[in-house]
Amino acid sequence: MDFAAKMKELFADEDRARDMARRLMHLAQNDPTAAAREKDSVLAFIRGPIEKHFRYEEEHLFPALEEHGLGPEIDVAKKHHAALRQEAANLESAKDTKGIAQAIYFAARLMLHHTNFEGDYIYPELSKEQWHALIASTMADNQ
Numbered sequence: 001m002d003f004a005a006k007m008k009e010l011f012a013d014e015d016r017a018r019d020m021a022r023r024l025m026h027l028a029q030n031d032p033t034a035a036a037r038e039k040d041s042v043l044a045f046i047r048g049p050i051e052k053h054f055r056y057e058e059e060h061l062f063p064a065l066e067e068h069g070l071g072p073e074i075d076v077a078k079k080h081h082a083a084l085r086q087e088a089a090n091l092e093s094a095k096d097t098k099g100i101a102q103a104i105y106f107a108a109r110l111m112l113h114h115t116n117f118e119g120d121y122i123y124p125e126l127s128k129e130q131w132h133a134l135i136a137s138t139m140a141d142n143q
């Protein structure tokens with residue numbers, strides 16, 4: 001799976017992001033060997049485009065949204081970000097097929113929860129300009 005190439009659709013179409021996470025969860029549960037082969041691409045995806053997306057949100061969007069009274073929602077979103085970063089570290093250190101498949105399952109489930117949460121509580125609060133800036137920074141080659 002070429003995760004980087006999925007980026008545009010991922011953040012332009014939340015339903016497809018959910019589908020991708022569900023497919024990974026399904027793969028991890030039903031074919032751990034196939035899931036384990038995705039270790040490097042899943043890690044690259046979390047630490048590349050997803051990390052850029054997280055950092056942009058944390059640096060530019062969350063402070064503005066906190067000022068608009070969304071403190072509790074932003075706290076949850078930040079916890080999701082921290083949990084996914086931790087899960088990436090768990091995935092990196094996982095060695096055997098079962099451990100790798102389990103870490104991929106947990107990471108995909110976190111991505112699914114987080115996409116659902118932000119889609120419901122965060123993104124509706126963004127202006128069109130804020131949304132476009134988020135997509136542009138996520139797609140950018142450089143940090």
Ligand SMILES: [Fe+2]
Pocket residue numbers: 053054057077081114118
């Ligand atoms: Fe986020």
